[in-house]
Amino acid sequence: MVVDPSVLPLAKPRALAQHLIMNGDPAGPRTYLVVIDDSPEARVALQFAARRAAKTKGGVEVLAIVEPQDFVQWGGVQAAIEEEQRLRIEASVAASVGEIMDAAGIQPRIIVRSGEPVQVVRTLIGTRDDIDALVLGAAPSGNPGPLVSNLTGNDAGKLPCPVMLIPGSLSSERIERLS
Numbered sequence: 165m166v167v168d169p170s171v172l173p174l175a176k177p178r179a180l181a182q183h184l185i186m187n188g189d190p191a192g193p194r195t196y197l198v199v200i201d202d203s204p205e206a207r208v209a210l211q212f213a214a215r216r217a218a219k220t221k222g223g224v225e226v227l228a229i230v231e232p233q234d235f236v237q238w239g240g241v242q243a244a245i246e247e248e249q250r251l252r253i254e255a256s257v258a259a260s261v262g263e264i265m266d267a268a269g270i271q272p273r274i275i276v277r278s279g280e281p282v283q284v285v286r287t288l289i290g291t292r293d294d295i296d297a298l299v300l301g302a303a304p305s306g307n308p309g310p311l312v313s314n315l316t317g318n319d320a321g322k323l324p325c326p327v328m329l330i331p332g333s334l335s336s337e338r339i340e341r342l343s
Contacts, residue, residue: 194222194296196328199229199285199311205301205332207264208339212330213299214268215343224272225295227288228254229281250276282314289324297326304333 196213200206210226217224230250254276277284289295300315302308308329315327334342 194220195225195294196222196297196299197225197227197289197295198299199227199281201228203301203303203309203332205303205309205330207301208332208334209299209301209328209330211264211336212328212334212339212343214264214270214272215339217270218268219343222296224270226272226274227285228274228276229284230276230278231281232279246278250278281311285311285315286323293324295325297328298323299328299330301332302329304331 194217196217198206198210198213200210210224213224216222230246232246254274258274275288277288285298289298298315300309300312302312307313312329315323316329320327330339
């Protein structure tokens with residue numbers, strides 16, 4: 165359904181937002197890209213994205229990254245190590261995604277890529293016009309994580325979509341309220 169703004173009555177921003185949630189956004193459903201690993205803050209970010217997507221009739225894509233191993237003298241050994249890491253990540257993602265997405269009623273798309281995490285994320289969002297927000301979990305204390313540090317630093321203004329930083333300390337109740 166396309167909403168013609170000229171026929172909408174003047175409304176408070178909250179009322180307009182509620183109208184768009186109930187009737188669909190004229191720009192189409194939003195896609196939230198979540199970068200996930202085995203950290204607790206990544207699960208919080210995934211939970212937030214799932215709830216947000218469910219409430220806005222959007223979608224979720226989950227990106228898991230297999231980092232390259234340090235040089236191993238024999239290529240076959242290195243390939244086996246990377247394949248083992250890929251399988252471990254896929255199993256971890258499937259477990260996390262299944263539980264959270266079932267609760268939100270969302271069917272996510274899972275993407276597994278190999279490479280240096282910051283470069284993989286930049287390449288993916290730089291080549292996809294349909295990603296509307298990058299959702300990252302920030303560690304509840306200390307260093308927020310390399311992706312958060314890099315993607316919200318000096319080059320943050322060059323990204324083609326907003327970055328949503330989700331504090332890893334949020335409770336499920338708070339996520340439900342904020343999403």
